[in-house]
Amino acid sequence: xxxxxxxxxxxxxxxxxxxxxxxxxxxxxxxxxxxxxxxxxxxxxxxxxxxxxxxxxxxxxxxxxxxxxxxxxxxxxxxxxxxxxxxxxxxxxxxxxxxxxxxxxxxxxxxxxxxxxxxxxxxxxxxxxxxxxxxxxxxxxxxxxxxxxxxxxxxxxxxxxxxxxxxxxxxxxxxxxxxxxxxxxxxxxxxxxxxxxxxxxxxxxxxxxxxxxxxxxxxxxxxxxxxxxxxxxxxxxxxxxxxxxxxxxxxxxxxxxxxxxxxxxxxxxxxxxxxxxxxxxxxxxxxxxxxxxxxxxxxxxxxxxxxxxxxxxxxxxxxxxxxxxxxxxxxxxxxxxxxxxxxxxxxxxxxxxxxxxxxxxxxxxxxxxxxxxxxxxxxxxxxxxxxxxxxxxxxxxxxxxxxxxxxxxxxxxxxxxxxxxxxxxxxxxxxxxxxxxxxxxxxxxxxxxxxxxxxxxxxxxxxxxxxxxxxxxxxxxxxxxxxxxxxxxxxxxxxxxxxxxxxxxxxxxxxxxxxxxxxxxxxxxxxxxxxxxxxxxxxxxxxxxxxxxxxxxxxxxxxxxxxxxxxxxxxxxxxxxxxxxxxxxxxxxxxxxxxxxxxxxxxxxxxxxxxxxxxxxxxxxxxxxxxxxxxxxxxxxxxxxxxxxxxxxxxxxxxxxxxxxxxxxxxxxxxxxxxxxxxxxxxxxxxxxxxxxxxxxxxxxxxxxxxxxxxxxxxxxxxxxxxxxxxxxxxxxxxxxxxxxxxxxxxxxxxxxxxxxxxxxxxxxxxxxxxxxxxxxxxxxxxxxxxxxxxxxxxxxxxxxxxxxxxxxxxxxx
Amino acid sequence: xxxxxxxxxxxxxxxxxxxxxxxxxxxxxxxxxxxxxxxxxxxxxxxxxxxxxxxxxxxxxxxxxxxxxxxxxxxxxxxxxxxxxxxxxxxxxxxxxxxxxxxxxxxxxxxxxx
Numbered sequence: 067x068x069x070x071x072x073x074x075x076x077x078x079x080x081x082x083x084x085x086x087x088x089x090x091x092x093x094x095x096x097x098x099x100x101x102x103x104x105x106x107x108x109x110x111x112x113x114x115x116x117x118x119x120x121x122x123x124x125x126x127x128x129x130x131x132x133x134x135x136x137x138x139x140x141x142x143x144x145x146x147x148x149x150x151x152x153x154x155x156x157x158x159x160x161x162x163x164x165x166x167x168x169x170x171x172x173x174x175x176x177x178x179x180x181x182x183x184x185x186x187x188x189x190x191x192x193x194x195x196x197x198x199x200x201x202x203x204x205x206x207x208x209x210x211x212x213x214x215x216x217x218x219x220x221x222x223x224x225x226x227x228x229x230x231x232x233x234x235x236x237x238x239x240x241x242x243x244x245x246x247x248x249x250x251x252x253x254x255x256x257x258x259x260x261x262x263x264x265x266x267x268x269x270x271x272x273x274x275x276x277x278x279x280x281x282x283x284x285x286x287x288x289x290x291x292x293x294x295x296x297x298x299x300x301x302x303x304x305x306x307x308x309x310x311x312x313x314x315x316x317x318x319x320x321x322x323x324x325x326x327x328x329x330x331x332x333x334x335x336x337x338x339x340x341x342x343x344x345x346x347x348x349x350x351x352x353x354x355x356x357x358x359x360x361x362x363x364x365x366x367x368x369x370x371x372x373x374x375x376x377x378x379x380x381x382x383x384x385x386x387x388x389x390x391x392x393x394x395x396x397x398x399x400x401x402x403x404x405x406x407x408x409x410x411x412x413x414x415x416x417x418x419x420x421x422x423x424x425x426x427x428x429x430x431x432x433x434x435x436x437x438x439x440x441x442x443x444x445x446x447x448x449x450x451x452x453x454x455x456x457x458x459x460x461x462x463x464x465x466x467x468x469x470x471x472x473x474x475x476x477x478x479x480x481x482x483x484x485x486x487x488x489x490x491x492x493x494x495x496x497x498x499x500x501x502x503x504x505x506x507x508x509x510x511x512x513x514x515x516x517x518x519x520x521x522x523x524x525x526x527x528x529x530x531x532x533x534x535x536x537x538x539x540x541x542x543x544x545x546x547x548x549x550x551x552x553x554x555x556x557x558x559x560x561x562x563x564x565x566x567x568x569x570x571x572x573x574x575x576x577x578x579x580x581x582x583x584x585x586x587x588x589x590x591x592x593x594x595x596x597x598x599x600x601x602x603x604x605x606x607x608x609x610x611x612x613x614x615x616x617x618x619x620x621x622x623x624x625x626x627x628x629x630x631x632x633x634x635x636x637x638x639x640x641x642x643x644x645x646x647x648x649x650x651x652x653x654x655x656x657x658x659x660x661x662x663x664x665x666x667x668x669x670x671x672x673x674x675x676x677x678x679x680x681x682x683x684x685x686x687x688x689x690x691x692x693x694x695x696x697x698x699x700x701x702x703x704x705x706x707x708x709x710x711x712x713x714x715x716x717x718x719x720x721x722x723x724x725x726x727x728x729x730x731x732x733x734x735x736x737x738x739x740x741x742x743x744x745x746x747x748x749x750x751x752x753x754x755x756x757x758x759x760x761x762x763x764x765x766x767x768x769x770x771x772x773x774x775x776x777x778x779x780x781x782x783x784x785x786x787x788x789x790x791x792x793x794x795x796x797x798x799x800x801x802x803x804x805x806x807x808x809x810x811x812x813x814x815x816x817x818x819x820x821x822x823x824x825x826x827x828x829x830x831x832x833x834x835x836x837x838x839x840x841x842x843x844x845x846x847x848x849x850x851x852x853x854x855x856x857x858x859x860x861x862x863x864x865x866x867x868x869x870x871x872x873x874x875x876x877x878x879x880x
Numbered sequence: 881x882x883x884x885x886x887x888x889x890x891x892x893x894x895x896x897x898x899x900x901x902x903x904x905x906x907x908x909x910x911x912x913x914x915x916x917x918x919x920x921x922x923x924x925x926x927x928x929x930x931x932x933x934x935x936x937x938x939x940x941x942x943x944x945x946x947x948x949x950x951x952x953x954x955x956x957x958x959x960x961x962x963x964x965x966x967x968x969x970x971x972x973x974x975x976x977x978x979x980x981x982x983x984x985x986x987x988x989x990x991x992x993x994x
Contacts, residue, residue: 071921100971107952840954
């Protein structure tokens with residue numbers, strides 16, 4: 067009988083321990099998670115203590131000194147590339163390991179291993195999307211090219227070794243917070259993960275297109291209507307290369323296939339595919355002002371890339387100093403080198419090229435499977451690739467993807483993006499990112515570039531994603547190149563799904579790099595790009611893609627009129643909140659508004675918008691009224707026609723409506739085809755305003771009428787967990803505004819570099835150097851970023867090693 | 881005396897074991913101390929409970945204070961605790977305490993059998 071209490075208490079103990087050792091739904095094993103010696107408590111860093119460290123590694127060739135300043139930016143002093151990138155890998159892992167791995171899991175379509183299938187299989191769908199688009203395939207091919215170059219090989223091997231050194235010395239209690247929360251452990255890092263990360267950037271910048279939506283629109287609209295809804299160019303555009311520039315005549319031009327009129331432009335079969343795509347607004351601003359326009363006589367270069375606002379940030383500030391280079395800027399945790407930044411001779415930056423390098427071809431399979439497809443009159447063997455998804459808590463899911471001469475058949479009867487049923491059309495994706503390439507070496511070379519020639523030698527390696535590379539040097543050169551390997555296309559090639567049964571519609575040639583739009587030291591004294599069209603219609607090749615209108619227009623207008631420019635002027639320009647869309651559209655809207663039809667409460671909103679100063683400043687209520695009214699107007703004008711287009715369909719761009727309003731050319735679209743009455747512009751404008759009142763009243767009672775409160779800009783943790791995010795920030799800006807801060811998208815880095823003898827530089831990103839939510843450095847820059855302020859970027863020399871700005875020192879020895 | 885010694889030794893041994901072993905090694909510590917220091921069962925339970933409660937409460941509070949509450953406040957919002965770091969520390973301490981208490985009982989009754 068003595069044994070009974072023993073058994074009871076033992077069983078109770080063990081049961082409780084087991085319950086606390088297993089995940090319960092999304093709750094991690096609580097015993098470990100809450101243990102002060104093992105769990106999240108171990109990630110709660112002491113705010114006052116930043117210890118010095120001495121780290122030994124046999125893989126280094128010499129000593130490396132790292133000085134962390136009081137913003138936790140590491141200044142790395144190494145004696146060669148290998149050691150420098152080894153330590154960069156170690157530092158990226160130290161501060162951002164979870165993020166690095168998570169992003170590469172996303173690129174590889176492996177998120178469901180960690181997050182499970184997701185609500186309604188959403189995560190699995192995302193993963194299938196990445197694999198079917200050929201992300202892993204593309205990374206494999208790029209990795210071969212990267213590893214074949216001895217310089218690249220040396221650097222990425224070193225980086226990988228540095229990351230793995232950090233991972234290997236992590237104990238379970240030292241794991242980053244998110245690993246404990248999600249109950250998994252880091253894998254070893256590899257060169258393949260670097261390649262995957264590079265492809266993830268390609269995805270973010272070039273995977274967005276509207277081919278499927280445009281194809282569906284084609285089934286309903288006439289040619290003329292389609293061109294009005296989705297024009298190739300804009301009247302008001304101020305292209306990157308100014309209008310009137312003469313372009314060299316190409317040796318040969320692509321030829322429209324004769325069958326295009328019957329097989330391509332007359333496509334009549336709608337596609338039921340809902341693509342999973344990156345943000346359309348992934349773009350940026352950059353500009354460089356020549357010495358002739360600056361107060362100092364030296365150039366100033368500015369760049370602010372616009373991406374999703376996430377924490378940890380995509381960017382990590384770093385300075386790397388070796389005998390051959392001294393570079394400062396932002397790096398990607400996940401790859402070595404500095405991506406946007408400057409050195410002792412020059413500065414560079416990027417904006418997204420936006421042109422169309424991803425097209426679909428319709429494939430005809432033999433019978434019901436996908437083993438053989440029709441090409442040039444014969445049945446060719448597909449290369450069948452079986453993708454395995456090791457979904458957390460579920461059996462393995464297998465997905466077979468057929469690879470054809472065009473690329474992987476992304477959509478077929480088994481997959482149609484976010485739709486449940488498959489696609490009746492088989493679409494292979496031809497994406498430039500599939501081509502083997504080594505873009506990484508561009509950044510390696512830019513980091514140590516000394517002049518314009520070095521810059522050209524660096525950017526020639528870019529295949530995809532094509533970028534507008536801006537450049538300025540202390541020797542007074544400024545330049546811009548839209549650089550990438552572009553397909554030479556005929557007009558509207560790739561805007562719609564193309565027949566994939568033979569070579570007829572394939573990309574015919576590549577645009578020689580020399581013929582890419584570019585400019586060096588123009589008479590006007592500045593270069594700039596803001597994702598607008600690179601050139602006007604005299605450029606001999608078809609551009610495709612989706613180009614913004616307004617930011618480039620406004621930036622150029624301001625730069626034209628600015629003289630004796632200083633870095634402070636550039637800060638003001640980068641954070642400029644004036645709304646050029648409102649400038650174009652609002653006067654027309656006000657003119658057409660029949661104020662007699664407005665009741666008392668609507669008149670209040672009318673007063674706000676008619677007296678608005680056209681600035682998207684945080685406190686402006688007129689900005690909110692305009693936005694709601696404009697959205698309502700777009701809906702009123704386009705929705706009735708678009709609703710008849712088979713889904714998915716695409717809204718026309720906001721600038722399409724604005725330009726049509728300005729030149730008063732909306733005619734047929736104004737009429738609501740669902741009513742008997744024939745509407746005129748003033749009817750639609752007025753009813754759109756009246757329809758906005760409900761929403762505006764609600765915003766007003768919620769105290770969300772001011773632009774900032776309406777917009778609710780936030781920096782979200784990658785897992786979209788609110789307490790780990792910084793939400794509800796007070797900011798201005800918006801879409802089409804130079805300060806392109808939307809709700810969860812905007813200037814992820816702002817940089818201004820003044821190329822005086824001793825470089826003067828400013829920068830800021832909404833986040834912090836540490837990816838640990840338990841660190842004071844997790845979100846240390848967010849408030850200043852929201853307020854439009856900048857950090858002074860400190861270019862350290864080794865003589866500065868006792869400077870009071872240094873918070874801690876790490877020494878790496880072999 | 882035994883009671884106080886049990887409290888202190890349970891806490892100390894579980895701290896040492898947790899330097900090398902996972903979190904449940906606190907159960908081993910509580911089991912062992914209760915088997916070695918013979919007390920009435922209720923006292924064995926209570927001394928292990930108090931030992932871990934105080935140990936984890938103080939330890940977590942110290943970490944929290946030197947962290948300015950940054951992480952605990954976030955975790956207390958991720959979990960349904962309304963952002964209260966106090967409740968988070970309390971739950972932390974309670975969990976360690978209950979596991980220790982039950983394990984101590986088990987050790988005490990084993991001693992009783994032998």
